[in-house]
Amino acid sequence: MAQVDYPEPVKALISQLKQLPGIGPKSAERIAVWMMQQGSESSGLFAEVVDRAGKLVVECRICGFFSTEEVGCGICDGQQRDLGSICIVEQPTDILPLERSGAYRGHYHSLRGRISPLDNVGPEDLRIGALVGRLREGDFSEVILALSSDVEGEATSNYLAEILTEFTGLKVSRLAQGLPAGGGLDSADELTLMRALQGRVGV
Amino acid sequence: MAQVDYPEPVKALISQLKQLPGIGPKSAERIAVWMMQQGSESSGLFAEVVDRAGKLVVECRICGFFSTEEVGCGICDGQQRDLGSICIVEQPTDILPLERSGAYRGHYHSLRGRISPLDNVGPEDLRIGALVGRLREGDFSEVILALSSDVEGEATSNYLAEILTEFTGLKVSRLAQGLPAGGGLDSADELTLMRALQGRVGV
Incomplete structure (x- = not known):
């Protein structure tokens, strides 16, 4: 049956x-x-x-965030933004958490991925050309690399840092690494503790 | 902003x-x-x-399972089924697990709920009228009450058992309660152990 x-x-x-x-x-x-x-x-x-x-919903051609317009999304069109600062993230979904932190009010640029040889993703597959174009045309003084702190994210950060040496006078920084807020030492792994020690700040 | x-x-x-x-x-x-x-x-x-x-997808008017036909679903139309037996379940989703057990090949009747005074669900909200109609018109010799073993499921079973006394000669049974397959005594709660003891079978 x-x-x-x-x-x-x-x-x-x-x-x-x-x-x-x-x-x-x-x-x-x-x-x-x-x-x-x-x-x-x-x-x-x-x-x-x-x-x-x-x-x-399409990809904003400028920053790579989600948008209902091809050019200019809620962020790119945003008034009162710090026009000199651009924050580079892997995915468009990384933008909202940064916004919600309230600690940054500049522009964003989503790469829509990261360099990952295992997945056949090279620099040419990312929105790096668009980034270089924005930096050449715009009047940016600061770039923040807000990529993941894993191997592929760091490799992509290194690659970008290398490319950005073309722009003299551009301040390039990365997100700090250390203990997550509210995290005890017992729940932190060794690499996190090593980075927290290396990045210790004076009080 | x-x-x-x-x-x-x-x-x-x-x-x-x-x-x-x-x-x-x-x-x-x-x-x-x-x-x-x-x-x-x-x-x-x-x-x-x-x-x-x-x-x-609509509700089969006979058994209450999901169907693309108003009358007669894959089960009600099924050939080689035990025509004398009907198994009562709460939800149409309870039918497939019973089918997959391979231990039953009769007909089904989904109540589409159970008596629950807290949620304002009374007997008149369930497909009990349709069940009585089937039993009167059909030639059933056995009813299996396969409802949940919690308070509301048992209350519904008791209510149905009372109603079914109308049909003399109808064999009414409930699913056995006891240890779940593969379950150790240490993971069984007291009520389950009590029921497993009460329902013990000779070897």
């Missing part, structure tokens, strides 16, 4: 949901069933919102 | 995703950003699958 299973449209939905990051087979099934129980109006609205976001 | 945030379509998508079961604000943001990075074709396909499932 054939094994009973969900109808085909539900199975197709489960297989789509399974592709989402952090959603396993069990969660996908639970979400699909929940959607079916909400009724067709609710899933129709959901579908519309997904479709609309996919169609309307 | 206004706080920078995602464009409106992305925020709308995040707020839709947050409503899904098991998806918190962080996961919703990660999934939304992932979708935007996949491009509009991918999110368009996703939207289509969600919409299609919502439109095509």
